Amino acid sequence: MNKSKVCIMLSTYNGVKYIDEQMESLLAQHEVDVQIIIRDDGSSDGTVQKLNEYAQSHLDKIRVIEGENLGVIGSFFELMRQTEPVYDYYSFCDQDDVWKPDKLRRAVAKLQLRQTNIPLMYCSSTQMVDQDLNNLNVWPTLPPKTLSMYNAMVENCCVGCTMVLNPIAFEQIRGSAPIDLKPVIMHDRWIYLYVSALGEVIFDEEPMILYRQHQENVLGGGSEDWLMKWKNRLKRFFSEGSFSLSKQASLFLETYREYLSAQQQRDIRHFLNQLDRSWVQRIRYASKMPFYRQAFLDNLVLKLIYVLKKI
Structure with a gap:
């Protein structure tokens, strides 16, 4: 064989x-x-x-x-x-x-x-x-x-x-x-x-x-206490934000539009377009958006950075 x-x-x-x-x-x-x-x-x-x-x-x-x-x-x-x-x-x-x-x-x-x-x-x-x-x-x-x-x-x-x-x-x-x-x-x-x-x-x-893992790239070897983990979690999400998720989403839609389903295209466009709406509308969208992170608390942070337009 x-x-x-x-x-x-x-x-x-x-x-x-x-x-x-x-x-x-x-x-x-x-x-x-x-x-x-x-x-x-x-x-x-x-x-x-x-x-x-x-x-x-x-x-x-x-x-x-x-x-x-x-x-x-x-x-x-x-x-x-x-x-x-x-x-x-x-x-x-x-x-x-x-x-x-x-x-x-x-x-x-x-x-x-x-x-x-x-x-x-x-x-x-x-x-x-x-x-x-x-x-x-x-x-x-x-x-x-x-x-x-x-x-x-x-x-x-x-x-x-x-x-x-x-x-x-x-x-x-x-x-x-x-x-x-x-x-x-x-x-x-x-x-x-x-x-x-x-x-x-x-x-x-x-x-x-x-x-x-090196000193400069440790992702969490198990020695952090819960407070430090939360501090690092929030720091990571806000630094990861700064519009990078939305910029990558926009590029992805532009690059593969013809291969994505109609529903996928609509959902990505909605994700991007709602960022320009009022904060009330952003809250409403974030509460029921189809995009998600795996952990419950990470998902809450996702909704927060969306409402704050830091995504």
């Missing part, structure tokens, strides 16, 4: 400290044929030299692209553009995590159980770890509500480095990427939004990667 060919798209930037652990875990994937396409986003440390060493010793598996600094969003979209649509599946990868050996095999098996004529995306929980790979907590947990466009428009439940796409999802997103990426909040949020609107998202609650 032929192994599935899975393309791993890895973007790097000054990641020499942890790249060995990541690369070894990619090369150790079970029961799949991996091809690793790496785009370096203008590193100034020893990352490129290290990657070229791997490429020299795995000529049939690794390709390194040295690029100018575009930032994480631009780098991943450029990676998609430079990846030929010739593989069975496509996955995204960060530079400092560690993948479990069965990550891709498990993702492929779950994707193969679904119909193949629509965009499909697999994602999973992660085992959050500290810089030395000591376990913190599992995040995100299995979402209690449906992973639909109505969630993806206002929240991301899918961590980019766990995502695996089928060919239809990859080719459609690759072929219709917006020229102006500034309204895109993050590449994984855009992909989750696309697949949830036009296909199906598969969430695996079994953590399949060790997701390394």
Whole structure:
């Protein structure tokens, strides 16, 4: 039986400290044929030299692209553009995590159980770890509500480095990427939004990667008290707002209008248009809007930032 060919798209930037652990875990994937396409986003440390060493010793598996600094969003979209649509599946990868050996095999098996004529995306929980790979907590947990466009428009439940796409999802997103990426909040949020609107998202609650947390990007390793968690929650939502959700929603509607159902188009337009109404009308709309976040309290904050026009 032929192994599935899975393309791993890895973007790097000054990641020499942890790249060995990541690369070894990619090369150790079970029961799949991996091809690793790496785009370096203008590193100034020893990352490129290290990657070229791997490429020299795995000529049939690794390709390194040295690029100018575009930032994480631009780098991943450029990676998609430079990846030929010739593989069975496509996955995204960060530079400092560690993948479990069965990550891709498990993702492929779950994707193969679904119909193949629509965009499909697999994602999973992660085992959050500290810089030395000591376990913190599992995040995100299995979402209690449906992973639909109505969630993806206002929240991301899918961590980019766990995502695996089928060919239809990859080719459609690759072929219709917006020229102006500034309204895109993050590449994984855009992909989750696309697949949830036009296909199906598969969430695996079994953590399949060790997701390394650094001091500057800790999402909550379990040591915060409830007051700090609420402070960080509100800070995150208000900083995430500043009109970014509405700008991305507007771009998404503009880009994919012809592919969305009439109901989806109406709901997105209503979401955008009600922001220009009176505060009373915004309250009325927010109280019954079809867009939602997974957690009850997060959903309340969503309604608040909508009424305050900070969305």
